[in-house]
Amino acid sequence: MVGAxxxxxxxxxxxxxxxxxxxxxxxxxAAANFGLVWQHGKGLDMPAYQELTRGSVRAWGEFGAELAxxxxxxxxxxQNGGLTLCLGEEGYESRRGTLQRLHNQMPDDEPDWEMxxxxxxxxxxxxxxxxxxxxxxSFGREDGxxxxxxxxxxxxxxxxxxxxxxxxxxxxxxxxxxxxxxxVEFGDERAHASRVVLAAGLGTKVLAAQVGLDVPIRPLRGQxxxxxxxxxxxxxxxxxxxxxxxxxxxxxATHEEVGLDGSTTGAAAALLSHEAxxxxxxxxxxxxxxxxxxxxxxxxxxxxxxxxxxxCPGVFVAQCHSGVTLAAFHATDYAAAVxxxxxxxxxxxxxxRRFDVPQAA
Ligand SMILES: Cc1cc2nc3c(=O)[nH]c(=O)nc-3n(C[C@H](O)[C@H](O)[C@H](O)COP(=O)(O)OP(=O)(O)OC[C@H]3O[C@@H](n4cnc5c(N)ncnc54)[C@H](O)[C@@H]3O)c2cc1C
Numbered sequence: 001m002v003g004a005x006x007x008x009x010x011x012x013x014x015x016x017x018x019x020x021x022x023x024x025x026x027x028x029x030a031a032a033n034f035g036l037v038w039q040h041g042k043g044l045d046m047p048a049y050q051e052l053t054r055g056s057v058r059a060w061g062e063f064g065a066e067l068a069x070x071x072x073x074x075x076x077x078x079q080n081g082g083l084t085l086c087l088g089e090e091g092y093e094s095r096r097g098t099l100q101r102l103h104n105q106m107p108d109d110e111p112d113w114e115m116x117x118x119x120x121x122x123x124x125x126x127x128x129x130x131x132x133x134x135x136x137x138s139f140g141r142e143d144g145x146x147x148x149x150x151x152x153x154x155x156x157x158x159x160x161x162x163x164x165x166x167x168x169x170x171x172x173x174x175x176x177x178x179x180x181x182x183x184v185e186f187g188d189e190r191a192h193a194s195r196v197v198l199a200a201g202l203g204t205k206v207l208a209a210q211v212g213l214d215v216p217i218r219p220l221r222g223q224x225x226x227x228x229x230x231x232x233x234x235x236x237x238x239x240x241x242x243x244x245x246x247x248x249x250x251x252x253a254t255h256e257e258v259g260l261d262g263s264t265t266g267a268a269a270a271l272l273s274h275e276a277x278x279x280x281x282x283x284x285x286x287x288x289x290x291x292x293x294x295x296x297x298x299x300x301x302x303x304x305x306x307x308x309x310x311x312c313p314g315v316f317v318a319q320c321h322s323g324v325t326l327a328a329f330h331a332t333d334y335a336a337a338v339x340x341x342x343x344x345x346x347x348x349x350x351x352x353r354r355f356d357v358p359q360a361a
Pocket of ligand 1: 004020022027029032034035037170173202203204207221222224252293294296297319320321322323
């Protein structure tokens with residue numbers, strides 16, 4: 001998802017681009033995610049991430065429209081706002097406190113969220129019966145949802161449509177300096193490039209080590225449940241439950257430290273069902289038709305890593321765990337930075353050296 005967005009952005013600005021993708025059996029969060037374009041509630045303790053996410057969410061409308069236009073693929077983008085439901089008075093106040101802290105990080109910006117009580121929430125979702133514990137929600141006015149599989153397909157198709165080349169099923173094996181650029185060996189081929197972007201999800205670590213970078217990422221499993229198609233009852237996505245254009249309801253997602261294990265579990269299905277029913281008891285009648293697991297790409301603080309190699313100029317790294325939300329940023333500002341050959345100073349804060357600070361005794 002990250003690499004595809006950057007590739008599309010580079011192709012869009014006329015850069016000759018070869019996107020090399022791995023095999024279908026690879027861990028691929030892009031094919032397992034929840035599809036939220038989301039910013040409210042993100043960036044606590046890192047205002048730069050809050051700002052980055054907000055910028056990307058604001059750029060999404062124009063970016064999505066252009067991508068749909070270039071490819072003819074309907075991304076099913078809706079940006080009418082998003083809700084995080086609160087359970088109990090304590091849950092409501094805790095959510096308000098978190099969002100207020102986030103606002104205090106960027107006090108000059110108008111808050112793009114508000115707390116809505118149960119009465120208002122019920123008016124916003126007249127066809128959804130709320131569970132008795134629901135006390136209200138936070139409403140992020142700019143948030144939304146997209147079909148992530150369509151997004152991925154469109155980014156790839158758009159890259160090709162704009163003159164780029166996409167190769168799949170051909171993992172990069174080696175990357176090394178060669179003259180004024182780099183030689184990349186993939187499948188049984190090789191290519192020469194003046195610049196290389198490493199955005200291979202969990203596969204990035206191995207590749208980055210070849211150019212002197214130790215990218216601190218780990219997998220974090222997320223499982224999702226999907227119901228049969230239901231009558232439309234959720235006009236807005238919530239953080240944990242959203243209804244797709246086709247009518248299925250997605251319920252997600254777990255956060256599990258289980259290493260490189262992409263399997264699904266009955267325990268997760270029980271937990272997700274239980275939590276969803278606390279918000280929307282009517283789902284008790286719905287049949288589950290699918291369950292899957294994906295591995296998030298997590299850094300130690302959960303925020304992105306954007307950097308260039310100190311020893312191998314022209315090699316960029318892009319890692320994050322909100323690749324759908326940040327797709328607009330990756331396809332515009334990040335791609336423009338790669339095209340220019342250097343990342344702007346505003347992204348210095350996302351360099352992995354932030355993790356090198358020695359721990360206080
Ligand atoms: C359960 C779950 C829910 C999520 N929900 C959301 C959400 O609602 N909104 C949001 O914004 N984000 C969400 N995400 C996160 C989002 O899916 C990821 O941020 C995004 O997919 C990361 O993109 P990526 O390209 O870095 O990694 P991936 O999508 O994992 O892709 C990595 C790619 O690199 C390729 N690769 C690996 N090794 C090599 C190699 N050696 N050579 C070439 N290619 C290689 C793989 O084949 C793969 O195609 C969710 C993730 C999960 C797991």
